[in-house]
Amino acid sequence: MQQLKALTREAQDLASSAPNRPAGGGQPKPARVIPLTPNEAEVARQMQICNACRYCEGFCAVFPAMTRRLEFPKADINYLANLCHNCGACYHACQYAPPHEFALNVPQAMARVRGDTYAEYAWPQAFGALYKRNGLTVALALAAGLALFLALVIGRAGSLFQAQPGGNFYAIFPHNMLAAIFGAVFAFAVIALGVGVTRFWRDVSPGAASGAAVGETAKNVLALTYLDGGHGDGCNEADDKFTLARRRFHHFTFYGFMSCFAATAVATLYHYLLGLHAPYALDSLPVILGTVGGIGLLIGPAGLLWLNLQRDPKRGDPAQRAMDRGFIALLLVVAATGLGLLAVRENAAMPLLLALHLGAVIALFATLPYGKFAHGIFRTAALLKSAIEKRQPNRLQLGSD
Amino acid sequence: MVDVLVIGGGNAALCAALMAREAGASVLLLESAPREWRGGNSSHTRNLRCMHDAPQDVLVDAYPEEEYWQDLLKVTGGITNEKLARMVIRASSTCRPWMQKHGVRFQPPLSGALHVARTNAFFMGGGKALVNAYYRSAENMGVQIRYQTPVDAIELKDGRFVAARSGSQRFEARACVLAAGGFESNLEWMREAWGVNERGEWPADNFLIRGTRYNMGVLLKYMIDAGADVIGDPTQAHCVAIDARAPLYDGGICTRIDCVSLGVVLNRNGERFYDEGEDFWPKRYAIWGRLVAQQPSQIGYSIIDSKAIGRFMPPVFPGIKADTLPELAQKLGLPEQTFLRTIEDYNAACRVGTFDHTALDDCHTEGLAPPKTHWARPINVGPFYGYALRPGITFTYLGLKVNEEAAVHFNGKPSDNLFVAGEMMAGNVLGKGYTAGVGMSIGTAFGRIAGTQAARAAAARQQTGVEHAAA
Numbered sequence: 001m002q003q004l005k006a007l008t009r010e011a012q013d014l015a016s017s018a019p020n021r022p023a024g025g026g027q028p029k030p031a032r033v034i035p036l037t038p039n040e041a042e043v044a045r046q047m048q049i050c051n052a053c054r055y056c057e058g059f060c061a062v063f064p065a066m067t068r069r070l071e072f073p074k075a076d077i078n079y080l081a082n083l084c085h086n087c088g089a090c091y092h093a094c095q096y097a098p099p100h101e102f103a104l105n106v107p108q109a110m111a112r113v114r115g116d117t118y119a120e121y122a123w124p125q126a127f128g129a130l131y132k133r134n135g136l137t138v139a140l141a142l143a144a145g146l147a148l149f150l151a152l153v154i155g156r157a158g159s160l161f162q163a164q165p166g167g168n169f170y171a172i173f174p175h176n177m178l179a180a181i182f183g184a185v186f187a188f189a190v191i192a193l194g195v196g197v198t199r200f201w202r203d204v205s206p207g208a209a210s211g212a213a214v215g216e217t218a219k220n221v222l223a224l225t226y227l228d229g230g231h232g233d234g235c236n237e238a239d240d241k242f243t244l245a246r247r248r249f250h251h252f253t254f255y256g257f258m259s260c261f262a263a264t265a266v267a268t269l270y271h272y273l274l275g276l277h278a279p280y281a282l283d284s285l286p287v288i289l290g291t292v293g294g295i296g297l298l299i300g301p302a303g304l305l306w307l308n309l310q311r312d313p314k315r316g317d318p319a320q321r322a323m324d325r326g327f328i329a330l331l332l333v334v335a336a337t338g339l340g341l342l343a344v345r346e347n348a349a350m351p352l353l354l355a356l357h358l359g360a361v362i363a364l365f366a367t368l369p370y371g372k373f374a375h376g377i378f379r380t381a382a383l384l385k386s387a388i389e390k391r392q393p394n395r396l397q398l399g400s401d
Numbered sequence: 402m403v404d405v406l407v408i409g410g411g412n413a414a415l416c417a418a419l420m421a422r423e424a425g426a427s428v429l430l431l432e433s434a435p436r437e438w439r440g441g442n443s444s445h446t447r448n449l450r451c452m453h454d455a456p457q458d459v460l461v462d463a464y465p466e467e468e469y470w471q472d473l474l475k476v477t478g479g480i481t482n483e484k485l486a487r488m489v490i491r492a493s494s495t496c497r498p499w500m501q502k503h504g505v506r507f508q509p510p511l512s513g514a515l516h517v518a519r520t521n522a523f524f525m526g527g528g529k530a531l532v533n534a535y536y537r538s539a540e541n542m543g544v545q546i547r548y549q550t551p552v553d554a555i556e557l558k559d560g561r562f563v564a565a566r567s568g569s570q571r572f573e574a575r576a577c578v579l580a581a582g583g584f585e586s587n588l589e590w591m592r593e594a595w596g597v598n599e600r601g602e603w604p605a606d607n608f609l610i611r612g613t614r615y616n617m618g619v620l621l622k623y624m625i626d627a628g629a630d631v632i633g634d635p636t637q638a639h640c641v642a643i644d645a646r647a648p649l650y651d652g653g654i655c656t657r658i659d660c661v662s663l664g665v666v667l668n669r670n671g672e673r674f675y676d677e678g679e680d681f682w683p684k685r686y687a688i689w690g691r692l693v694a695q696q697p698s699q700i701g702y703s704i705i706d707s708k709a710i711g712r713f714m715p716p717v718f719p720g721i722k723a724d725t726l727p728e729l730a731q732k733l734g735l736p737e738q739t740f741l742r743t744i745e746d747y748n749a750a751c752r753v754g755t756f757d758h759t760a761l762d763d764c765h766t767e768g769l770a771p772p773k774t775h776w777a778r779p780i781n782v783g784p785f786y787g788y789a790l791r792p793g794i795t796f797t798y799l800g801l802k803v804n805e806e807a808a809v810h811f812n813g814k815p816s817d818n819l820f821v822a823g824e825m826m827a828g829n830v831l832g833k834g835y836t837a838g839v840g841m842s843i844g845t846a847f848g849r850i851a852g853t854q855a856a857r858a859a860a861a862r863q864q865t866g867v868e869h870a871a872a
Contacts, residue, residue, distance in 0.1 A: 048715070048717065048719075049655055049717050051715045052654070052655035052656075052657075052714065052715055052716055052717040053527075053653070053654050053655040053717075054511045054512060054513065055447055055511070055524075055526060055527030055528075055530075055654070056526055056527070057508070057511050057512065058508035058509075058523075058525040058526065059525070059526060064512075067512045067513075070710075070711065070715050089526060089530075090526070092529075092530070092533060093526030093527055093529050093530035093533070094529065095444050095445050095527065095528070095529050095651070095653050095654075096653070096655070098437075099437055099438070100651060101648055102648075230506075230508070230525055231506040231508075231525055233504075233506070240533040240537065241537060395711070396711050397711065397712060397758070397759070398512070398513055398711070398712065398713055398714050398715070399513070399659070399682070399712055399713050399714070399758050399759060400513055400514065400515065400516045400659075400681060400682060400683050400714075401513040401514060401657065401659050401682075401683065401714040
């Protein structure tokens with residue numbers, strides 16, 4: 001707990017020392033001009049052209065936010081990049097896309113900056129480098145997680161292949177031991193992501209959030225509003241055709257994840273509040289939630305992987321493929337081993353599968369702040385900024401074109 | 402042999418192809434551009450001017466037929482065909498459900514375009530999204546599409562279409578729709594059309610083409626030479642003042658400069674030449690292309706001071722910036738003394754009341770020629786900005802004469818299987834001038850008419866066996 005407190009304090013210090021920006025404007029104080037990275041400069045170049053065209057205003061929140069600005073300094077670029085859902089609509093609709101000499105490819109430019117912002121806002125800062133080689137990060141975390149739990153199983157049960165009557169996991173790992181390991185890793189993930197997103201928030205601070213702004217953000221996050229293309233037909237994958245597949249598979253993934261999370265939370269309450277200890281019956285709430293969530297986490301990531309493989313490669317950042325696919329693969333392993341565990345929990349394969357499952361889960365948790373998962377946190381923050389900002393009067397009075 | 406051959410790949414061509422296919426005809430569409438440049442000028446458009454008697458989804462209030470007609474009459478100075486114009490106007494009130502059926506989506510007006518919230522329905526994502534939707538729908542319906550197939554000749558027999566040729570390829574069809582655009586991309590033809598001015602300059606040498614690079618006018622020229630009836634003046638075009646640094650082709654919407662009415666515009670000699678504050682910029686931008694074309698070297702310079710910043714749509718390229726007026730004159734390469742005298746005279750003539758760039762305000766000049774009748778404020782707060790302007794041609798109005806069936810005419814007689822739509826005949830309705838979104842109204846109305854008529858003509862020829870006699 002000592003350590004946790006210290007981490008939290010450090011987080012707060014970091015957050016409050018971040019550069020402050022005037023509320024409402026979204027423009028930086030002229031005194032502080034931070035040089036742009038090449039990826040950011042490319043977004044600034046493209047936004048300058050987009051801002052003179054504006055045909056894409058109806059697709060998503062990025063372009064309306066753009067029209068409130070005349071210049072695009074670093075923090076604003078980071079904000080816009082995280083607001084972008086990479087739906088692809090603006091790329092396929094762009095009269096200035098390659099081979100035009102203006103060479104606009106907003107989804108790709110935004111994706112590159114987005115990847116950089118995850119690394120840049122990562123906490124601890126040194127861990128930001130993990131994004132750059134995220135495939136390796138995930139693989140190493142998985143290997144370490146598996147090694148840890150396999151060794152623990154062998155050390156404690158003496159064998160990887162020994163049936164436990166009633167499917168009792170806690171015969172292998174005591175509940176408190178699991179709670180301590182996962183609690184610590186999860187708390188670290190929450191703090192690390194919390195620090196990162198707080199710094200991101202402070203960089204373009206649009207002011208206080210109204211209830212309406214929060215409500216709109218919640219809807220945009222939970223319904224994935226901006227994967228509908230603005231017209232409800234969906235987003236683009238392989239070509240200019242619109243499809244709702246990505247939104248639907250993402251819903252399977254997100255709600256599957258939340259259902260699994262709820263299963264764990266309910267089980268924790270059962271354990272500590274009601275004194276009901278696992279293993280739970282097949283028709284108990286934790287098992288039902290976990291099973292439903294696990295199925296969602298098989299369908300969703302499998303669909304997202306399929307879409308990822310056929311998506312127009314020109315539209316994204318190829319350097320982030322390992323991150324995207326690594327996260328998807330990890331979710332699939334967690335879901336498959338979790339469901340498998342339910343199926344074989346009474347027989348001799350259980351200890352091995354349990355070690356595989358827990359190893360994958362710990363790898364997932366440990367890499368949450370340094371992988372694809374972070375997009376959900378930063379995207380939510382960007383959407384909230386946008387919901388606040390759009391409710392404020394526009395400083396610009398640009399007149400008519 | 403296909404029933405209907407459509408030559409061209411923009412809005413009018415696609416409307417024709419879709420209508421012909423819906424009528425049951427087999428359709429082949431030939432687009433001269435490669436796939437990534439398909440769609441011609443339609444890819445640069447953003448809205449459709451629509452008649453409506455009551456509020457509709459994205460259109461507020463009403464825009465009745467008579468008002469639309471009066472607007473058209475005004476901008477064309479009467480150089481229009483009332484019967485055809487009213488057909489276009491009425492068609493614009495009923496075509497949108499059909500467009501939506503084929504995947505086109507509409508959105509409320511873009512920021513900066515609220516002044517047309519009543520009259521114009523914006524395509525979500527702009528014209529390229531519309532073009533993409535039409536191509537997808539055409540492919541799904543079985544329209545055959547060939548890219549990189551520029552037609553260079555038409556075989557005609559007694560005013561009837563027989564076949565089209567693209568290099569060594571020959572395409573026979575029972576009926577044909579020509580929708581291959583104007584000739585604005587053909588710099589040689591533009592040069593010849595504009596000729597030499599009184600200063601011995603070839604004005605068109607300094608024009609930029611806002612639109613597609615593929616409208617070479619090959620088909621238009623072929624038809625004119627083949628004796629098709631022609632309408633329009635070859636120097637008339639949608640011509641606006643754009644940033645002189647814009648690319649030669651395909652600069653599109655973003656090369657516009659919207660600060661003209663907030664400052665003054667000088668020519669190469671450092672002199673003003675027209676009332677910059679005559680009316681709101683959206684009502685005036687289409688005349689400034691010709692105004693600049695009439696100036697020496699076909700160049701103008703829009704000059705503003707810091708008071709104008711944040712009051713106009715951001716231009717694609719940053720302006721030339723200087724802390725003082727003499728420095729700005731130097732940076733723009735203008736004669737410093739005349740430049741300064743022009744600005745001084747203007748500043749002294751300004752009668753500043755209550756400035757409001759969103760209304761026809763009372764800031765004007767007195768005793769200045771030419772006057773500036775609105776938004777006249779002294780140019781005196783640095784830094785100062787200058788934008789060089791060139792005439793930017795979007796599309797030409799010279800075209801083929803048509804009737805209500807969109808038929809091509811030879812010596813006043815309509816062809817029974819050759820039709821024309823889009824820029825190739827827009828001059829029937831639009832003799833000069835422009836009003837936002839009317840090009841797409843004409844292209845959509847006549848594209849659909851031409852497609853329907855072509856399908857009908859093809860069916861008739863098949864029934865009567867004319868093709869066997871012809872073959």
